[in-house]
Amino acid sequence: xxxxxxxxxxxxxxxxxxxxxxxxxxxxxxxxxxxxxxxxxxxxxxxxxxxxxxxxxxxxxxxxxxxxxxxxxxxxxxxxxxxxxxxxxxxxxxxxxxxxxxxxxxxxxxxxxxxxxxxxxxxxxxxxxxxxxxxxxxxxxxxxxxxxxxxxxxxxxxxxxxxxxxxxxxxxxxxxxxxxxxxxxxxxxxxxxxxxxxxxxxxxxxxxxxxxxxxxxxxxxxxxxxxxxxxxxxxxxxxxxxxxxxxxxxxxxxxxxxxxxxxxxxxxxxxxxxxxxxxxxxxxxxxxxxxxxxxxxxxxxxxxxxxxxxxxxxxxxxxxxxxxxxxxxxxxxxxx
Amino acid sequence: xxxxxxxxxxxxxxxxxxxxxxxxxxxxxxxxxxxxxxxxxxxxxxxxxxxxxxxxxxxxxxxxxxxxxxxxxxxxxxxxxxxxxxxxxxxxxxxxxxxxxxxxxxxxxxxxxxxxxxxxxxxxxxxxxxxxxxxxxxxxxxxxxxxxxxxxxxxxxxxxxxxxxxxxxxxxxxxxxxxxxxxxxxxxxxxxxxxxxxxxxxxxxxxxxxxxxxxxxxxxxxxxxxxxxxxxxxxxxxxxxxxxxxxxxxxxxxxxxxxxxxxxxxxxxxxxxxxxxxxxxxxxxxxxxxxxxxxxxxxxxxxxxxxxxxxxxxxxxxxxxxxxxxxxxxxxxxxxxxxxxxxxxxxxxxxx
Numbered sequence: 161x162x163x164x165x166x167x168x169x170x171x172x173x174x175x176x177x178x179x180x181x182x183x184x185x186x187x188x189x190x191x192x193x194x195x196x197x198x199x200x201x202x203x204x205x206x207x208x209x210x211x212x213x214x215x216x217x218x219x220x221x222x223x224x225x226x227x228x229x230x231x232x233x234x235x236x237x238x239x240x241x242x243x244x245x246x247x248x249x250x251x252x253x254x255x256x257x258x259x260x261x262x263x264x265x266x267x268x269x270x271x272x273x274x275x276x277x278x279x280x281x282x283x284x285x286x287x288x289x290x291x292x293x294x295x296x297x298x299x300x301x302x303x304x305x306x307x308x309x310x311x312x313x314x315x316x317x318x319x320x321x322x323x324x325x326x327x328x329x330x331x332x333x334x335x336x337x338x339x340x341x342x343x344x345x346x347x348x349x350x351x352x353x354x355x356x357x358x359x360x361x362x363x364x365x366x367x368x369x370x371x372x373x374x375x376x377x378x379x380x381x382x383x384x385x386x387x388x389x390x391x392x393x394x395x396x397x398x399x400x401x402x403x404x405x406x407x408x409x410x411x412x413x414x415x416x417x418x419x420x421x422x423x424x425x426x427x428x429x430x431x432x433x434x435x436x437x438x439x440x441x442x443x444x445x446x447x448x449x450x451x452x453x454x455x456x457x458x459x460x461x462x463x464x465x466x467x468x469x470x471x472x473x474x475x476x477x478x479x480x481x482x483x484x485x486x487x488x489x490x491x492x493x494x495x496x
Numbered sequence: 497x498x499x500x501x502x503x504x505x506x507x508x509x510x511x512x513x514x515x516x517x518x519x520x521x522x523x524x525x526x527x528x529x530x531x532x533x534x535x536x537x538x539x540x541x542x543x544x545x546x547x548x549x550x551x552x553x554x555x556x557x558x559x560x561x562x563x564x565x566x567x568x569x570x571x572x573x574x575x576x577x578x579x580x581x582x583x584x585x586x587x588x589x590x591x592x593x594x595x596x597x598x599x600x601x602x603x604x605x606x607x608x609x610x611x612x613x614x615x616x617x618x619x620x621x622x623x624x625x626x627x628x629x630x631x632x633x634x635x636x637x638x639x640x641x642x643x644x645x646x647x648x649x650x651x652x653x654x655x656x657x658x659x660x661x662x663x664x665x666x667x668x669x670x671x672x673x674x675x676x677x678x679x680x681x682x683x684x685x686x687x688x689x690x691x692x693x694x695x696x697x698x699x700x701x702x703x704x705x706x707x708x709x710x711x712x713x714x715x716x717x718x719x720x721x722x723x724x725x726x727x728x729x730x731x732x733x734x735x736x737x738x739x740x741x742x743x744x745x746x747x748x749x750x751x752x753x754x755x756x757x758x759x760x761x762x763x764x765x766x767x768x769x770x771x772x773x774x775x776x777x778x779x780x781x782x783x784x785x786x787x788x789x790x791x792x793x794x795x796x797x798x799x800x801x802x803x804x805x806x807x808x809x810x811x812x813x814x815x816x817x818x819x820x821x822x823x824x825x826x827x828x829x830x831x832x833x834x835x836x837x838x839x840x841x842x843x844x845x846x847x848x
Contacts, residue, residue: 193661240682311507311511312511312514312515315511315512315515315824315827315828315831316515316518316820316824317786317820317823317824317827318786319786319787319789319790320786320804320819320820320823323804323805323808324519324522324523324808324816324820325522327526327808327809328522328525328526331526331527331528422664422665422667425667426667426668426669429667429669429670430667430668430669430790433669433790433793433794434793434805446669449669449670449673452673453672453673453676453794456673456676456677456681456688457681457688460673460677460681460682463673463674463677464673464674464677466670467669467670467671467673467674468670468674470667470669470670471665471666471667471670471671474664474665474666474667475661475662475665478661478664478665479661482661
């Protein structure tokens with residue numbers, strides 16, 4: 161960055177006497193798509209938080225007389241179901257193959273997708289940033305070794321690695337002896353319906369991109385005068401890294417991880433789709449699509465409804481991510 | 497440049513070695529063996545099977561034997577009859593002698609096939625699907641990106657970028673079932689699942705019925721499901737790159753010369769703007785290929801990705817290892833090629 165660019169970047173901020181973040185928020189609020197995305201994300205978050213209050217039934221309660229029940233109104237949309245469908249208006253969106261309310265399961269499904277959407281980026285941000293900052297700041301041998309490790313992890317086909325890892329967690333940890341570390345992990349995982357291992361799996365593959373980006377930024381920042389000035393004033397390594405370098409690299413990092421959120425959501429959906437994600441009966445949209453796909457010829461709505469919910473959520477995060485990128489770094493508009 | 501390439505290739509070998517080591521450690525850390533069944537096999541039979549596949553040896557010996565089989569080429573008289581000694585590359589040297597290389601081992605779960613057989617049968621399907629998906633991604637993404645850039649901030653731009661957001665927002669797991677129920681079940685235009693390519697393939701992957709509807713009717717839906725996601729990336733990239741190029745000085749010069757907009761766009765702007773698009777095609781193909789098992793699972797396509805998931809549940813160690821190594825090779829090579837093309841296209845980049 162030349163002096164000229166730094167100066168020009170600071171002028172509008174000073175004129176409005178707003179901080180970088182306030183300025184970014186102002187730009188974000190003017191972006192219609194981003195606002196729609198933001199509102200959707202808030203609604204989804206509220207749905208996830210108050211799922212127990214919103215859902216008319218429990219997600220695991222089975223009504224054996226209602227298996228594959230279809231509500232009356234749905235026949236106008238999908239008339240092909242008329243000859244064989246069991247028509248019942250007990251459930252608003254019908255029931256699945258064991259008689260569980262589809263609507264309630266969809267509502268509880270937001271919890272899984274949303275927690276992945278929030279925890280995934282946090283892991284990527286924290287692990288990746290600390291790793292990248294340290295690697296970039298110390299440079300030389302440390303940097304070389306740390307970045308070669310990232311290179312190796314990068315060469316792993318991500319999806320294959322996650323699948324292998326999930327299989328490893330699911331079976332190794334399940335058969336561990338009581339009292340061991342693996343046993344405790346497995347107990348926690350079961351307590352959260354299988355979410356812990358999904359977080360770990362996504363976390364292990366998500367931080368590398370952030371680490372590279374943070375390192376690249378730090379490499380150029382640490383040569384700048386303000387770092388020298390901080391050092392001249394007697395600041396230690398850790399202080400320089402976290403007080404002076406971190407705030408400067410945070411912008412681009414936040415953009416990258418936000419743009420990756422839809423990726424985390426679809427990864428979880430796919431893992432649950434192939435049966436390596438959440439444990440039954442925890443409802444994930446991925447596992448609901450997989451269940452619905454079994455009867456796609458007869459009851460297509462059972463797969464389509466969760467598919468729509470999944471897509472709508474990813475839309476919301478994509479709109480928000482794009483808007484955030486434009487707001488935080490207007491020069492990047494349309495680049496990624 | 498030569499030294500750089502040599503160094504990159506050396507690094508590549510090291511990376512692949514480490515990946516194989518990590519994979520080996522991880523697959524053997526998963527409890528249960530390849531011969532565990534619902535109905536337990538007699539212990540002597542398991543012992544015999546393990547002896548046959550060297551699974552009774554200590555881990556380090558198993559790993560060394562695996563590496564030896566994969567890496568060391570050999571010249572033998574005649575082709576082997578044992579499945580344990582089947583190689584990927586078999587070149588006739590003359591007489592009855594063969595040069596043979598890369599033995600990825602037998603598959604434990606499908607006893608009549610080796611890992612090489614599985615790759616030979618299933619990788620072509622994945623490559624076919626991957627190439628068609630890439631083609632769809634380009635056919636949708638490129639015109640959309642170019643149009644959006646040329647008519648920046650008009651309805652075309654917003655429309656194009658909205659379509660792009662749609663592309664990245666609807667994952668294959670969601671789009672697959674919707675397409676299947678719409679075109680496969682309700683309208684009955686296309687078969688909902690399966691694959692239509694008939695082996696043997698020409699040049700390893702071109703199906704003999706390439707020009708017949710029997711092949712394409714199976715390919716359209718899955719390729720579209722994968723392609724839309726990547727078309728969004730291509731559209732955004734080509735838009736951004738074209739926007740940058742049309743602000744360059746030489747475009748102004750071309751305009752000043754009095755060239756028509758058409759000639760400027762096609763001859764001067766596009767040619768330079770498409771360089772980044774061309775360079776990402778390599779790694780994108782690698783990414784498409786290694787990401788295909790989502791779509792293969794959804795549409796029941798007998799590609800390598802679908803087989804990989806089954807092989808993990810079956811603890812089919814050689815298949816897991818073979819697939820991961822194969823895909824890792826694709827990814828690593830794609831990355832090396834990109835770095836080299838960048839240096840070749842842009843003389844300002846120097847690798848030393």
